Amino acid sequence: MQKISRFFQRIGMDPQTVIEQSAAFLGAVQTNCVLHIAYENLDILANRPLDLSPDALYEKIVLNGRGGYCFELNGLLSHMLREMGFTVSERFSRFLRGESSVPMRRHRVVVVHLEDGDYLCDIGVGQIAPRLPLKIEENTVQTQNGETYRFAKDARHGWILWELHHDEWREYICFTDDAAYDVDFWQPSFFCEKHPDSPFNKSYMLAIKTPNGRRTIDGCTYKVFDGEELVDIAENLSEERLHSLFQNEFYLTVS
Numbered sequence: 001m002q003k004i005s006r007f008f009q010r011i012g013m014d015p016q017t018v019i020e021q022s023a024a025f026l027g028a029v030q031t032n033c034v035l036h037i038a039y040e041n042l043d044i045l046a047n048r049p050l051d052l053s054p055d056a057l058y059e060k061i062v063l064n065g066r067g068g069y070c071f072e073l074n075g076l077l078s079h080m081l082r083e084m085g086f087t088v089s090e091r092f093s094r095f096l097r098g099e100s101s102v103p104m105r106r107h108r109v110v111v112v113h114l115e116d117g118d119y120l121c122d123i124g125v126g127q128i129a130p131r132l133p134l135k136i137e138e139n140t141v142q143t144q145n146g147e148t149y150r151f152a153k154d155a156r157h158g159w160i161l162w163e164l165h166h167d168e169w170r171e172y173i174c175f176t177d178d179a180a181y182d183v184d185f186w187q188p189s190f191f192c193e194k195h196p197d198s199p200f201n202k203s204y205m206l207a208i209k210t211p212n213g214r215r216t217i218d219g220c221t222y223k224v225f226d227g228e229e230l231v232d233i234a235e236n237l238s239e240e241r242l243h244s245l246f247q248n249e250f251y252l253t254v255s
Contacts (some may be wrong), residue, residue, distance in 0.1 A: 003058070007080050010056035010062045011036045014069040019084045023119055026081075026112055027132040030121050033077060036208040038067035038250040042203045044193050054079040065253030067208075069200065070124025071189040074108045075182070077123050087113040090180045092188075094157065097127070106188045109175060111136070120161070122173075126216065128209030128228065134161070145164055146227065204242065208250050215240065215249050222249075 009031040019025065020148035037150070043050060043066075050072065051057070057076040060066045074090070081088045093107040095180070109122040109220070119133035132144045136159060148164035158176030162169045184230045192200045199205070206217040207219065213225040222245055224232035237245075246252045 001147075003081055004080065007058075007062050007083075010065075021086065021114065023114060023116075023133055023135070024085065026086075026114075026119060026121060028122060030077075030133060031079075031131045033123040034074070034129075034131055035211070036251060037061060037073060037179075037208075037225075038206070038252055039069060039073065039124065039207040040067040040246075040250065040252065041069055041200045042066075042252075042254065044201050044245075045204065050189055050193060052182060052189060054182070064249070067206075067250070067252060069126075069205075070108045070122075070194070071173045071185050071192070073124040074110050074122060075185065077121060081110070081112060081121075087111070091175040091178070092180045092184065093173045095125075095173055096160075097173075104188070104191075106192060107173060108180070108185055109173070126205065126214075128214070150239040194235065206246070206250055217245065217250075 004019075008017050010139060011014045011029070012035065013032050017197055038080045040206060048089060052071055052075050054075070056073055058069070061068060061072065061076050068076075071085070078088050089111050091109050091111055092105040093109045094103050094105050096103065108124060112119045113119055118136045120130075120136055121133050128147065130144060130147065134142055134149055136151055138151055138153050140161065141148060150162050150169075152160050154174065157174040160174040161172045163172045164204055192198045194201065203219040204217050208215050213227055216223045216225070220235065220237045220242065222234045222237060225249050243254065246254050
């Protein structure tokens with residue numbers, strides 16, 4: 001239980017929180033994760049090999065006050081939910097937003113199996129993304145935090161999650177029902193770390209949700225959003241200023 005208590009403390013929850021096998025409890029965990037754990041690629045930029053084993057993720061993110069990207073963040077979430085007694089499986093996903101062709105599967109997501117159905121949980125997206133679990137069922141419109149989503153089933157790509165954007169539906173992610181395991185994520189993560197075509201090894205990519213929006217760092221540019229509206233921007237920041245932001249606005253413990 002100490003491990004779970006430390007995790008709750010890391011995400012801003014009472015260490016003595018009572019675990020409930022419910023979508024509401026999952027929502028509290030997911031929301032607190034995205035409000036307190038940053039999406040970040042600092043180890044990739046520093047050429048530190050990522051370790052996706054559960055113990056290494058717990059040490060890095062929970063004990064050492066760091067963040068990560070989808071292979072790390074959703075790996076930790078999956079591991080901690082199992083520690084809490086949830087029945088969990090994982091999926092490879094394609095991130096479809098903004099794509100003009102079929103992208104490779106390089107996004108890790110979590111599926112939690114509750115008595116009333118299966119729920120998608122995802123804390124590994126730095127952009128606008130669901131902060132609460134989404135029930136995986138066809139054609140049910142689900143609204144949260146001013147955002148609207150629905151699942152559809154596709155013969156080729158399995159489950160496609162659509163989002164309502166400016167009154168039009170667009171594809172967000174897709175995944176099949178094939179289970180994925182920890183070992184399956186090492187190869188695509190290595191691609192993201194090392195391949196010249198990877199966007200993750202070029203410049204700073206950080207994001208963290210706020211109650212009403214999110215904060216981001218892209219390269220040397222810092223942005224603050226209220227919903228989708230950009231309310232503050234600072235460009236060409238020094239390394240000293242960036243490191244101050246890492247600690248004070250993204251809650252990261254970095255040297």
